[in-house]
Amino acid sequence: MSMGRSSRPYFEHDDRDTRTVQMDRRRKFNKRNFRHNRHYGDEGGSRNRRVDYDGDIDMVGVSKRSKDERFKPYQMGSNFKKNKDSRKKNRGKGGGNAASSYRRALPLSNIQSSENSWFKIKFGYVGNAAVFYVNEVEQANGLKKLNGIITTPSGFKMSIYCQRCPPPVCTLNDETQEKIKVCMSNRYDVAQKLLNLSNFYCDSGLKTEGIYAPLSRFNIFSAVVRIIKEHIPELEKLDLSGNKLNRLEPLSSLVSTCKELKSLILGNNCLSTIGELNFLKGLELQELYLDGNPLCDKFKDQSSYISAVRERLPKTIRLDGKDLPPPITFDLDQTVELPKAHGSYFPSDDVKLLIIQFLEQYYVVYDSGDRQQLLEAYHDHAMFSLFVSKQSSREAGPDEYIHESRNLLRIKDSNFRNRLLKFGRLAVVSALSELPASQHEPSSFTVDVGFVLPTLMNFTVSGVFRGVGKSKHKQQLWTFSRAFVVVPQGRGFSVVNDNLFISNASHSQVEAYKLTPTPSPISSPGPSTEKSLIEKKQMVEQFMRQTGMNESFSAKCLEENEWNYQKSALVFNELNMSSLIPSEAFQK
């Protein structure tokens, strides 16, 4: 700033000199000189430019430059004139208009490699303006004061605009991920099994690539964790210090993969509550650094801090570089494991044959669209009821079934309970016919026979089925469990009790059955619809990878562009460039 002020009087009060300078400048703008300029500029810093201008620039900077290195960026930025960006929020962004011909004169790497440079983050050009981000409002304000003060070599005053704005959007496509991966492998010490990701957002390698990848962004952090899981699960030490992290949730997925991780360095981040460590529960950490996080100041004394850490990570023996007294634990031998789940249980082959035959016929008819034929399966005095449950208030519940749901925890009125319990085969079959069309997934079925008497048998079928319909919503996957009580009739049996439970499929079921819809022989929704569904799913996944947006926004973007991938990508790029995509789109 002082430079700016001192240089102006110099021009204003000494008319002769100013004129000379300006004339000289104009003269320098012929083609020959311009080539020169570029040539020298490519070689390095401002010194070369000084040579090229034969001292002109020196006159602008007076002799102060050599004394005050801090102003170097301004010198280099002296091509800036104007900026036309409109984002506002919490990060200062500076910008100036660069005559495009000057870009090469000032290679990006010069600016970015300079240690004292303020052009820390994502320096780039938008149209004629050079746009970059600075971290602090003070820095931005300092830059702003130079608006109209610095004279460019062409004699124009350079305009500088500053705006508060959110950190730049960080999209993740395959290419970016690949570069992040390379950068991570450079930072991995194989001998020590140490991955040093400290100050990752200022990584010079990534900066050279023009990539801004702050771990404080959920999508970036998750991607980095994913790369760790895939490539270095043997990791023993992880340094994440100085990354402005305010949440540790993405690390939770390391618990099951990185069993060897013993040391975690989280110093100098923005973790504000000790509860963030809950995401690390299960890691057998011995060493932890938390110093330099706001959460450390919330403890009255050292002992409560230590016990809060140990409560979550009981094996910690070194905290913030200090040895802790060894923990005394209990030996409860809690190594009990759940018995492995097995497939269907039948007490005998006869029973198995009988039930399998029944179910095959039953579900072919049930999924056929005409359930009237099920009449034969039911006893005259059969009973049927169904009940549903919603696992959490967040998910869309089985709305199509809810009005028939006889969940006794909710339906308390006994008349209503009676009405929801269908009695007699006609009532049962007509209730079944009213239910939405379905497509069961026979490969998901398990049958458990609970009780067999010559006169009565009960068994439970569970598995998944899909709704049938054109919209994605209708084709939702449901999990079910169906308890039957049957009595012998002729060579087979007839159903006397039928109780059906329906709920949203669990995540693992959705994962397992999403891409293998086996169309039933009767009511196949048609191969073309099925194929395009899978294709759409794959497109959404690819789009998510490329744009870094979450599933719903990716699907929305594709849907609005008639599932034309290239068109969608173009639209995304346009919107993204103009910062018109809400930040929720990148939250996963």
Add this chain to the structure above:
Amino acid sequence: MAASVIVDRKTQISQACQSGEEFARIYYEKFDKQRHLISNLYEQSGNVVWNGNYVTGRENIGKFFQNLPASESDLLSLDAQPILDEFVQGQTTILVHAAGNIKFSGKNRCKFSESFLLTAKQGNDGSVWRVVSDTFRFHEPLPT
């Protein structure tokens, strides 16, 4: 006669509902907190098919459940139906079907459903319900 049959059935239905509700409440409470008592709820010759694992007899069932890790269950949904007398020769029997989430230590919380066949037996203090069959499943794909 027809009228009395209907009344009878309605009584049976509401009895099934009440008993089912009470049973489910007691069952999951004992399962989580007093596992050692759970086998008392089973008939001497009762059966359990737990995620495909077949266990028969009260004593074995008790042992099997005691060996499962600690649990925390969350009952979300429940239904119950009577089995009509004509099918069980007057041996009062109900079908109880429960569903919710269960968290076993060492495993993530997951969806489950469980269906029971309960039959009324003469106990020390009048009639008691005993489980004759119990089938339990996680709502998850089978491990490969």
